[in-house]
Amino acid sequence: MREIFVIIEDFGDGAWELAAAARSLGEARTTALVCGAAEENQQALAKLFDRVVVFPASADGNWDAEYIAACVLPRLLSEQPYLVLLLHSNNGLDLAPLLAAKSNRPMLADCLSLEVREPGLAAVRTTFGGKVRARIFAKESSAGYLATLRPGAFTTSAPVEGAGILEGATAPADYQPRRRCLQTLTPDAGAVDITQAAILVAVGRGIEEQENLEIVQSLAEALGGELACTRPVVDKKWLEKSRQVGTSGLTVKPKIYLAVGVSGSFQHLGGVKGKPYMIAINQDPAAPIFATADVGIIGDLFELVPLLEEKIRAHKS
Amino acid sequence: MEIYVCIKRVADTSEVEIEVDRSGLALEEADFSWDINEWDNFAVEAAVQLKEQHGGTVTAITVGGEDDEEVLRRALAMGCDQALHCYDPAFEKADAWAIATILAAALKGRAIDLLLFGAVSADEGRGQVGGLVAGLLDLPLVSLATALTVDGAKAIVQHEVENGLERVREVDLPAVITVQTGINEPRYVSVRGIRKVAAMDIPVHGVAELGLAAENYASQTNRITLEELFLPPQGVGAQILEGSNEEMMNQLIQLLQENGGL
Numbered sequence: 001m002r003e004i005f006v007i008i009e010d011f012g013d014g015a016w017e018l019a020a021a022a023r024s025l026g027e028a029r030t031t032a033l034v035c036g037a038a039e040e041n042q043q044a045l046a047k048l049f050d051r052v053v054v055f056p057a058s059a060d061g062n063w064d065a066e067y068i069a070a071c072v073l074p075r076l077l078s079e080q081p082y083l084v085l086l087l088h089s090n091n092g093l094d095l096a097p098l099l100a101a102k103s104n105r106p107m108l109a110d111c112l113s114l115e116v117r118e119p120g121l122a123a124v125r126t127t128f129g130g131k132v133r134a135r136i137f138a139k140e141s142s143a144g145y146l147a148t149l150r151p152g153a154f155t156t157s158a159p160v161e162g163a164g165i166l167e168g169a170t171a172p173a174d175y176q177p178r179r180r181c182l183q184t185l186t187p188d189a190g191a192v193d194i195t196q197a198a199i200l201v202a203v204g205r206g207i208e209e210q211e212n213l214e215i216v217q218s219l220a221e222a223l224g225g226e227l228a229c230t231r232p233v234v235d236k237k238w239l240e241k242s243r244q245v246g247t248s249g250l251t252v253k254p255k256i257y258l259a260v261g262v263s264g265s266f267q268h269l270g271g272v273k274g275k276p277y278m279i280a281i282n283q284d285p286a287a288p289i290f291a292t293a294d295v296g297i298i299g300d301l302f303e304l305v306p307l308l309e310e311k312i313r314a315h316k317s
Numbered sequence: 318m319e320i321y322v323c324i325k326r327v328a329d330t331s332e333v334e335i336e337v338d339r340s341g342l343a344l345e346e347a348d349f350s351w352d353i354n355e356w357d358n359f360a361v362e363a364a365v366q367l368k369e370q371h372g373g374t375v376t377a378i379t380v381g382g383e384d385d386e387e388v389l390r391r392a393l394a395m396g397c398d399q400a401l402h403c404y405d406p407a408f409e410k411a412d413a414w415a416i417a418t419i420l421a422a423a424l425k426g427r428a429i430d431l432l433l434f435g436a437v438s439a440d441e442g443r444g445q446v447g448g449l450v451a452g453l454l455d456l457p458l459v460s461l462a463t464a465l466t467v468d469g470a471k472a473i474v475q476h477e478v479e480n481g482l483e484r485v486r487e488v489d490l491p492a493v494i495t496v497q498t499g500i501n502e503p504r505y506v507s508v509r510g511i512r513k514v515a516a517m518d519i520p521v522h523g524v525a526e527l528g529l530a531a532e533n534y535a536s537q538t539n540r541i542t543l544e545e546l547f548l549p550p551q552g553v554g555a556q557i558l559e560g561s562n563e564e565m566m567n568q569l570i571q572l573l574q575e576n577g578g579l
């Protein structure tokens with residue numbers, strides 16, 4: 001039977017999605033590899049996978065790609081599973097290519113779906129900022145394959161409840177870290193807390209200049225909401241980091257999300273939870289945000305935003 | 318300090334209409350404008366700043382076709398000292414593994430303190446090549462750097478991890494760092510600046526110079542092939558409003574009202 005190994009990053013959605021992805025490939029024996037897991041988390045994993053191999057936690061207790069690689073590589077090389085799965089998350093990016101290179105496995109990155117097609121493995125992924133899809137095929141590989149999964153893409157097939165075997169494992173005795181964790185930094189709380197806002201107006205690179213922010217600021221005020229933004233706006237220091245929504249910013253759960261000049265990258269939308277009513281204003285009909293939004297307005301934000309503000313103010317008075 | 322920075326030229330497709338060409342394997346490129354990958358621009362700036370602080374040299378490398386030399390000139394104009402163009406007809410359609418193999422071959426045997434990459438390329442969006450090179454050269458890797466300083470034989474790197482957190486790590490040099498946007502403010506490159514470096518010699522290395530055996534190269538490295546490019550299905554997702562701006566905004570007011578926004 002096909003052997004699939006997954007590397008566990010978290011015990012919630014991530015573990016579940018890895019299990020769902022493994023099950024999407026037909027019958028397989030699944031093994032979860034994890035560094036550091038409390039008893040209850042081990043039990044939770046045993047319900048999702050046939051076997052759970054538990055290594056000791058890293059020195060600082062956090063995800064440490066170099067340490068995890070040292071733990072799991074000997075297993076990959078000795079047991080030669082058909083496929084190794086990880087999430088295409090920030091932490092996954094720090095580990096997956098390293099493991100691929102060291103276990104000589106072709107890597108399929110950021111997959112939306114996977115399909116076994118002997119002798120090989122096919123996947124669909126996005127390119128060009130989500131505007132294009134690519135079907136790729138990893139050729140026959142005697143070393144097996146490695147794939148990273150787009151977070152949130154594998155949620156459809158519910159994994160069967162099983163009773164996996166737990167197996168304790170040790171870290172390699174000769175492990176010599178070449179990188180050490182000095183500190184974990186939590187984001188600075190800003191003047192506003194966008195995570196609590198019911199209405200958010202999110203502005204993206206389409207705003208073009210810092211001075212232009214005024215029009216979206218003023219729209220947010222008219223709506224009684226807060227201003228949020230995408231990463232490029234923060235990179236340019238036009239707005240503070242505490243307004244950035246996304247996988248490397250904050251997770252928000254508003255009722256209304258109005259995205260203006262935002263393309264809709266998965267890293268940005270990954271921070272929008274709770275299924276808000278989403279409205280997108282973008283001049284590009286092919287912008288990926290229109291696939292997620294409830295309502296789309298194709299047009300120039302510089303014309304639409306002031307007009308909308310005017311109508312809101314008129315409506316409210 | 319010897320710093321190498323790997324860069325790529327990409328098409329900016331954020332505001333053009335995209336069409337797949339007749340082969341089904343490439344996009345119609347007529348309307349594209351090309352520039353350095355956004356992440357790589359930050360990586361070049363980081364490399365040049367470190368050199369300005371600690372001395373040494375910065376070398377920019379790209380794997381690409383003839384036109385891609387343009388990004389190397391741009392990197393030279395930003396303050397890189399040398400450039401290397403890995404170009405060979407055999408490199409066409411190189412997958413991430415092939416690119417990493419070529420880069421590793423170009424870097425092997427050189428004295429390296431720091432090897433910088435962008436975190437991801439805007440077109441492929443794989444976030445893979447830097448980590449693969451780290452693995453192939455057996456160097457420590459830190460991904461998604463948002464701050465980077467060098468202190469003797471160590472680098473201090475702040476990088477993005479889970480849940481919006483960042484972690485500060487100390488890493489032994491030589492090391493591979495992938496750079497995240499926003500780490501610095503990349504300097505402006507003027508046409509004059511590019512003109513100044515127009516005469517600089519940029520060596521071109523192909524399979525022979527890199528010591529890659531041509532006949533093995535393709536079978537060894539092009540492990541992933543592109544089968545098809547297609548546009549995401551149309552008509553799923555948003556209800557697209559129609560009419561004049563005036564009409565669309567009136568409808569939107571109505572929808573906001575119905576959905577608790579007003």
Ligand SMILES: Cc1cc2nc3c(=O)[nH]c(=O)nc-3n(C[C@H](O)[C@H](O)[C@H](O)COP(=O)(O)OP(=O)(O)OC[C@H]3O[C@@H](n4cnc5c(N)ncnc54)[C@H](O)[C@@H]3O)c2cc1C
Nearest residue numbers: 204205206230231246247248249261262263268283284301
């Ligand atoms: C590891 C990692 C983590 C990341 N984390 C985050 C994150 O937390 N948050 C985040 O946002 N990004 C994040 N990113 C970046 C992300 O990949 C995208 O680059 C980013 O979200 C794009 O921002 P944008 O939509 O503002 O810009 P773009 O993608 O450039 O989109 C701008 C949009 O504006 C439209 N536009 C332009 N002019 C007008 C006009 N006049 N009227 C109307 N529309 C117009 C364009 O059509 C385009 O769709 C991350 C990336 C990586 C690799």
Ligand SMILES: Nc1ncnc2c1ncn2[C@@H]1O[C@H](COP(=O)(O)O)[C@@H](O)[C@H]1O
Nearest residue numbers: 323324380434435437438443444445446
């Ligand atoms: N053809 C190339 N030549 C040089 N460097 C590259 C090339 N492709 C990718 N890279 C580097 O690898 C990073 C990640 O790219 P990718 O894995 O394609 O997302 C980029 O930001 C570049 O630093």
